[in-house]
Every structure is written in C-alpha cells, then in structure tokens.
Amino acid sequence: MPKQVKLAAHFPGVNNTTVWSDPHSGSQIDFSSFEHLARTAERGKFDFLFLAEGLRLREHAGKILDSDVVGRPNTTTVLAALSAVTTRLGLAGTLSSTFNEPYEVARQVASIDHLSGGRAAWNVVTSPDAWTGRNFRRGGFLKREDRYRRAEEFLATVRELWDSWAPDAVVGDKENGVFARGIERFVHSGPQFDIRGEFTVPRTPQGQPIVIQAGDSDEGREFAAKTADVIFSRHGSLESGKEFFADVKRRLPAYGREPGELLIMPAATFVLGDTEEDAHEQAREIRYQQVRPATAIQFLEQVWSRDLSAYDADGPLPEIDPDPDAEPLTWGRVRHEKDPLAVAAKWRAIAEEKKLSIRELVIEVTARQQFVGTARQVAESIDEYVQSDAADGFVLVPHLTPGGLDAFVDDVVPRLQERGVFRTDYTGDTLREHLFSR
Incomplete structure (x- = not known):
C-alpha cells in the first residue's frame, strides 16, 4: 500500500514569496484573506493551515522592509x-x-x-537576536546553545x-457533590523555569496538541527527534530530502520512537500550467516578480554587510568581499551567515559557472523547492x-494571497486522489487523527 501524502497550506503573509504587484494579490491582514485560504485548504482535505510569527517588523539599513509595512x-x-x-482543518501557529x-x-x-474540537498545533521556534528582544521587557538574547536548552525545557x-x-x-460535579477531581497542582523547578500552581484549561480533545519544530541544525534535528510530531524542513530537492529524512528518522529509536511518529514536511511552492512549457515560463516570470532589483541588492547586502546600492542588480557580483566583522544590515530574516566570505566564494563560483547577474544569482540561491508543470506532473512529482522517503508531505506556500491555493485544490488534489495517495474525505475529527491514523 503506498504512503499517504500529507499536505498543509502556509499563509504566504509578509515575505518575498508573495507577488505584491499581481492584480489578484489581496490583503495580508484582513480576516477575509485568512478565511479564504483556510476554507480552500479544508475543501482540499488538507491536514492543516500553518501561520508564521513575526515578533518585530524586519528592517534593512535601519528602515522597515516594504514587504512588512x-x-x-x-x-x-x-x-x-x-x-x-x-x-476539520488543523490550525497550526508559530x-x-x-x-x-x-x-x-x-x-x-x-x-x-x-475551540476547534482538537485541531491545534504549535510550531516551536527559538528567536536568535537582541534586536527582537528589544520589543520585550527583558530584552537581550540567548546564545544558540542556550536557546535550545530553554526551548527543550519550555x-x-x-x-x-x-x-x-x-x-x-x-x-x-453537582450531582455527586464533587468540586474538583483529577486536577493536579503542577510544580516545575528547573534551570530555566520555576513555576507552580494549577493550570486553568482542562485536558484538550487531542490530549496533547500537535507539536511542530522547524530547526535544521544538528541541535534542531535532535530536538525534533526527541519531542516533535512534525518537522518543517527546508530540504526540498529529492536527494537532499532523502538525506535529511534518513538522518532525522535514524535518531528516533534513541528516544523510544518509531519512524512513523515524526512526519517530515518541507516547504514547497508550485506553479501550474496548461503545458510544461507554459508552467516553466510562468515560474520564471513569478521569480522575477518576487526578486525585484532592489530586493536582489538587499539580499546580497545581508551577506556582504556593506552598502551595495550603487551596484546594478542586472550586472555582475561586486569584486569587493563581504565585511565579516561588520554589524548585519538586515534584521529579522533568518539569513545571518556564520562565514560570509565562504558564502561569497560559493556564490561567485555559481555566478561564474552559470553566467549569472546579481539578480539571477539571488533567484538561483533563494529558490524554494518548486513543483512546476501541469497538474498531473505536479501530482506525480x-x-x-x-x-x-524524501518527505512525508509538503507545506505548500502559494505566491498569491488569498487565492493562490485554489488551482492546486481544484486540479492537483483530484489527481493525488486518483493515485490513491491522498484522502477523498476526512476520516477523523482531530489533527492528530488526520496526521497519524492508518
């Protein structure tokens, strides 16, 4: 019997995946946008809807990024x-x-x-910098190893x-004259937290809501193997996906867990066309809309930590090297390279080999896993x-809000169902049943 595909929908929100200039692009904050995407995902029998978290608006060179305003x-x-x-749709939040x-x-x-009858999930993440911490009363930040220690105890x-x-x-219980039964006072005393009292919320329909983890480092993989139900991965290619899948699953027995107890779901985009050629042409146009000239220069500045505004995005990479000792120009994005000189050398090699401009290089190195083709080809892929075993499923990130998922649900989902690898209807009520029922 073939494995069943797991599918989630990521609300595209504020990021460079969204094509702001498209006439079909709608609001990123009106509730109607969230409702549209959620209803579409539920119509497609998806496992869950996934929301990211932003604790501070991202900045570049001291100014708020236009995609965050x-x-x-x-x-x-x-x-x-x-x-x-x-x-029925699961509801996952970071x-x-x-x-x-x-x-x-x-x-x-x-x-x-x-409230949802057993459909909640929590994506556990750590926040890396004092820049975000300034929005909070204690400020500051934690070193990498300390963030994971706190996260694990958290x-x-x-x-x-x-x-x-x-x-x-x-x-x-009025009938039996019992005020409370089965409620234990909690006491937790550890290096990170020292709390005690009574929890105010009764045991939930799932018993334990679903836990998602998104770390990709060795610490993150170990944390997921020990504690998570789902890992949100960035490994999209077939080969890297297989390597990541095998590496994480092999860690599970050390914690008394079976391979099926942790699902691996990379982020992925998709572009559908009437023909394969049409889909690839659309995908090319979308990437150029996502990576505008100013976006390409800003992205390069994240690694170079230099003002590169004088450079032409359609020209070659700067001859000057990154400044490894400079403060980052961009805050709030994940990319803060440990070795910017090594990254620059790698990118120079790619640009030279493929004859790429700055903009073309940024498109090359920032591409998510994309499924591009006809609906049948995408379903097959x-x-x-x-x-x-390169994934258990995918978290799909459409490039349009809120209607970007519509075509996938209308055209790709029926083909997955025809192949016998995706549900034709929900068979359970809770998210845990969606994800783990046989």
Whole structure:
C-alpha cells in the first residue's frame, strides 16, 4: 500500500514569496484573506493551515522592509477566529520559546484545541537576536546553545501543564457533590523555569496538541527527534530530502520512537500550467516578480554587510568581499551567515559557472523547492518524493494571497486522489487523527 501524502497550506503573509504587484494579490491582514485560504485548504482535505510569527517588523539599513509595512497580526488570535469558520482543518501557529512563557503558551494552544474540537498545533521556534528582544521587557538574547536548552525545557514544561488535568478530570460535579477531581497542582523547578500552581484549561480533545519544530541544525534535528510530531524542513530537492529524512528518522529509536511518529514536511511552492512549457515560463516570470532589483541588492547586502546600492542588480557580483566583522544590515530574516566570505566564494563560483547577474544569482540561491508543470506532473512529482522517503508531505506556500491555493485544490488534489495517495474525505475529527491514523 503506498504512503499517504500529507499536505498543509502556509499563509504566504509578509515575505518575498508573495507577488505584491499581481492584480489578484489581496490583503495580508484582513480576516477575509485568512478565511479564504483556510476554507480552500479544508475543501482540499488538507491536514492543516500553518501561520508564521513575526515578533518585530524586519528592517534593512535601519528602515522597515516594504514587504512588512502591512503588519503582522497575532497568530493565536487569527487561529481562534479560523476555528469558527472551519470544522476539520488543523490550525497550526508559530510561537517563540525565547520571548514567551510556558504557562501562557500552554493556555493559548490548549484554548485553541478546545475551540476547534482538537485541531491545534504549535510550531516551536527559538528567536536568535537582541534586536527582537528589544520589543520585550527583558530584552537581550540567548546564545544558540542556550536557546535550545530553554526551548527543550519550555516544551517539557508546556507538556506537564497539558497533562496536569487527568482525562476524566471534572470541576463542579453537582450531582455527586464533587468540586474538583483529577486536577493536579503542577510544580516545575528547573534551570530555566520555576513555576507552580494549577493550570486553568482542562485536558484538550487531542490530549496533547500537535507539536511542530522547524530547526535544521544538528541541535534542531535532535530536538525534533526527541519531542516533535512534525518537522518543517527546508530540504526540498529529492536527494537532499532523502538525506535529511534518513538522518532525522535514524535518531528516533534513541528516544523510544518509531519512524512513523515524526512526519517530515518541507516547504514547497508550485506553479501550474496548461503545458510544461507554459508552467516553466510562468515560474520564471513569478521569480522575477518576487526578486525585484532592489530586493536582489538587499539580499546580497545581508551577506556582504556593506552598502551595495550603487551596484546594478542586472550586472555582475561586486569584486569587493563581504565585511565579516561588520554589524548585519538586515534584521529579522533568518539569513545571518556564520562565514560570509565562504558564502561569497560559493556564490561567485555559481555566478561564474552559470553566467549569472546579481539578480539571477539571488533567484538561483533563494529558490524554494518548486513543483512546476501541469497538474498531473505536479501530482506525480509530489507522490515520487513521498514514496521515495524524501518527505512525508509538503507545506505548500502559494505566491498569491488569498487565492493562490485554489488551482492546486481544484486540479492537483483530484489527481493525488486518483493515485490513491491522498484522502477523498476526512476520516477523523482531530489533527492528530488526520496526521497519524492508518
């Protein structure tokens, strides 16, 4: 029997995946946009909708990036609202373990699980810099190793809170004259957290909401193998996907876990066309819309840590090398290279080999895994990745908000269903049932 494909939809929000100039591009903050994408994903029988988190607007050279000026609404608020307009779709949100506290995150996620009837998921991330920390009263930042220590204890503490109510716990049983039964006082005393009391939210429909983890470092992979239900990976090519898949799955037995207990779902984009040639031409046009000349120069400046505004984005790479000792020009994006000189050397080699301009190089090195072709070809490719153990499924990131997922649901999902690798209807009510039921 073939493996079943898992699918999630990422709200494209504020990033360079979104094509702002397209006449079909809509609001990134109106609730109607979130509702449209969620309803489309549920119509396509997707496992869950995925929201990122932005704790500070990204900046470049001291100015807010133009893609962020629309703002970033609170993740849990949006998910709570979406629970009222969906019935089966899982609702996953990113919440930082660096600038939040276990008690409040446990309450927020447990509350969404109750509101949605068991469809909540939490994407656990760490936040790396003091720049983000300035938005919070304690400010500052944690070193990399300390972030993961905090994250691991943070998650363990949240799980303790979720488990502090027994499955059959009751409050206010008038018939039997019992005020409370099955509610344990929680006590957690560790290097990161020292808290005690009573958790205010009863045990949730899932018992434990789904936990997603997005780290790619060795520490992140180990953390996911030990604690996560889903890992949100950036490894999109078939070969790198297989390597990542095998590496993470081999770590599971050390924690008493089976390979099927952790799902690997890379991010992926898609472009559909009436013919393969048409799809590839559309994909090329979309990438040029996503990476405008100013965007290409800004991206290069992230690595060079120099003002490169005088350079032509359609010209060659600068002859000058990055400044490895300079403060980063860009804040709030993931890319902060440990060895910018090595990155520059690698990019120079790629640009020379393929005769690429700055803009063409940025398009080359920033491309997500893309499925490009006819609907049938895209369905075949997705199935190949899953059956080849390069992934368990994909988190799809459309380039348009809010209607970018419509064509995939209308044209690709039926072909996956025809192949017998994707559900024709939901068979369970909770997200855990969607992801792990046989």
